[in-house]
Amino acid sequence: MTQSCGFVAIVGRPNVGKSTLMNRILGQKISITSRRPQTTRHQVMGIKTVGEAQFIYVDTPGIHLQTRDRNKAINRFMNQAASQALRDVDCVVFMVDRTRWTDEDQVVLDKLTHVEAPVILAVNKVDWLEDKTTLLPWLESLSARRDFAAILPLSAKDGINVPELEGEVAKRLPEGVHYFPDDQITNKSQRFLAAELVREKVMRQLGDELPYQMTVEIEEFRDEGKVIHISALMLVERHGQKKILIGDKGERIKKIGIEARQEMERAFDAKVMLNLWVKVKRGWSDDDRALKSLGYNLD
Template sequence: MTEHDTVEHDVVEASLEEQPLPDTRCGFVAIVGRPNVGKSTLMNHILGQKVSITSRRPQTTRHQVMGIHTEGGTQCVFVDTPGIHIMQRDRNKAINRYMNQAATQALRDVDAVVFIVDRTRWMEEDQIVLEKLTNVKAPVFLVVNKIDWLKDKSTLGPWLKSLQERRDFTAIIPMSAKHGTNIDLLLENVMAHLPQGEHMFADDQITNKSSRFLASELVREKVMRQLGDELPYQMTVEIEEFKTDQRGTLHISALMMVERQGQKKILIGENGERIKNIGREARLEMERAFDAKIMLNLWVKVKRGWSDDERALKSLGYNHD
């Protein structure tokens, strides 16, 4: 190496050290909690549109879903996660293990965590989530959701004080995600704790998920909302066709997969009425989401044991990439 080369190397290193940090902020924020506490409802409200599907049934969310909220110079990349749940004997299947792993992995290398609990209820699964946060160094914000459901509001103050004794939370925020109460307060706190850095996504981007993924989730949401406890968890949706014709109509074919013939009959319903209602509701929601006329075709197929088959799950898009 010549003397000239050495001088050039020193100049490059010095110039790199002197570069100022950008005046923008950006970071990943994991939303965690046990099933059915309002994680997806919160993220959808923040984004102003549906990205994660919702229903009253626990474990509606099965994947990590990113929701990107850009406000001024700050970009929050929220990661909605499946509810962390106890692995019961009758649900110790590959899909249940996948959901717990998806939620746990979201805690790696995040810049902040939003931990959601339901009112003044503290359950065993809440404790499990809290224990998973033990080694998390990022700020943890505790959201006490559904306060609009509290019959006796005087119980809230003492309860919030007791929660602070469980962990030194960065902030504890009572909230109604459904009605938007205190969501601005949560955003203000979270954004203030994100690191300086360039935005990772375009300012107008809302999610990292594809339109095909959203279409499959919207069909699954309508199934879960209509059938409730009639249909077990062993149901998933795969999009087989997703294309726009010359007139601008979007043609979507969705395959609904179940594990038993009896489940197929439930899904189709008497004289096909159930599947018609599911298709009608899904189509209307898709037309709002994609701003296009939709031609939706639904099919039902029996594939035994898919929910406990690692290879089948990966082929259906259940992976941790």
């Protein structure tokens, strides 16, 4: 049989469920998720091989308007990472949220104007709709915005219509040899995933209290077979943020550490010894050189 293989970019504004969709398709967690917008900061590849077909999904940061409070170097990096993912792809999954259309959805649609690859519109979170009768007219109005290859209402969280979406993508995979071994599921290292899991726990616990000036740097990742030793440095921009992250008598950082370690042990199938530290590094989120040194590089 002839092999097929292709790159599929998952794009949309922040917080529409792109990472949840990719994790659902892969059947395991590759991209971190939280209810906060802009949880995803990097392009993350998820690879799924089914028989002769290899799907290379690219989860992307949410494309957002660059307002005064969202015009730092890190915001520009995230928009560039998402835009770059649209180059040379074989298919695009454009995600929107139920029956809402925002200025940021329009920004994403405008970016797709010059994309020659077929664009599938995925209308997510339809299980949340209180009035299901609004869905059909809404889908019809969306179809007027662009000649989409397909329009699918779905729920990434519950898996509703996700197999149908995969089927639409499969129709558009070009013939070609597989780029990755059939058992590989991502292009990211365990070291990268460890940093992301710590950041996820911080965002889930402190999303409202701690702004986005927080990142995680892995200082040590030592795999001794049955035990992995990890030291993670959490960088913030102000002393007040450090205080919040540590919490009263260290309770917050302890809880973050327990949750991150448990998830790492599931992901790496090994015992994990995790040490967490907090350090103030002023202005890192608006410093291009600092971002590069912290691993914010366009793939």
